[in-house]
């Protein structure tokens with residue numbers, strides 16, 4: 001069901017004040033700096049774009065800002081790996097459980113046998129998923145990932161931000177060590193550096209809130225783009241992706257987000273959040289200042305306010 005006329009009016013009335021109130025939270029957060037290029041993002045930017053199943057859009061704040069998808073991309077590489085390999089092969093390599101640890105933790109890879117990542121949305125899990133994407137070499141895999149993302153966003157100009165890609169690849173000591181540990185645990189197929197190349201590339205795909213909203217809309221509509229009628233993802237894989245978004249999408253703040261917002265969501269360290277009102281609308285948010293768990297501090301605040309005002313929680 002699309003947003004009602006009343007809801008659209010309410011959103012348009014609320015947004016200017018809610019965006020400014022949430023933007024003020026940025027003072028208590030910090031842009032990511034462990035990928036040096038991300039530290040250049042505007043600290044107190046905040047933008048949101050929503051698009052409902054009829055194509056009606058509502059947006060506010062700095063919604064024209066470009067940023068890289070970072071961990072948000074993990075939802076869609078998971079889906080591509082499922083489409084390439086099927087459910088059984090994918091879940092031999094990654095689990096289905098939240099960790100309660102930080103997104104870049106490798107603690108449980110050693111502690112908990114058989115040493116497969118707990119889920120596909122932590123870094124270790126997404127690196128394992130990158131090794132499952134079909135293609136003869138990293139270039140072919142990267143091209144397949146990009147064209148899948150372009151189809152989902154309905155935007156064939158989506159591209160890799162090579163400055164962010166190089167910045168991450170040059171400094172990724174932790175992810176690299178995770179890749180080699182996964183290889184030793186028998187989780188990764190092929191050359192570790194090739195797998196990491198695919199992972200760093202998909203994290204560095206540049207988008208706006210509008211692109212995220214459009215990609216989320218496909219998930220909200222069970223895999224079919226409601227604006228073109230094109231079936232892009234089998235419904236079962238959307239169901240798996242949305243479930244992971246609820247249980248692990250906001251990392252070790254997923255429980256709190258489920259209580260305060262109550263929607264499937266995925267964050268990234270560039271400050272992006274992709275979320276949706278299932279059956280109704282896709283939502284993209286950006287606010288580069290992060291909280292201690294690595295989620296956009298202003299973005300989470302804005303979604304909490306809107307979810308309360310519009311009664312969006314699924315629970």
Ligand code: DON
Nearest residue numbers: 070071103203267268269294
């Ligand atoms: O691997 C990394 O650390 C980044 N490319 C992505 C991490 C990320 O976005 C975690 N998000 N909260």
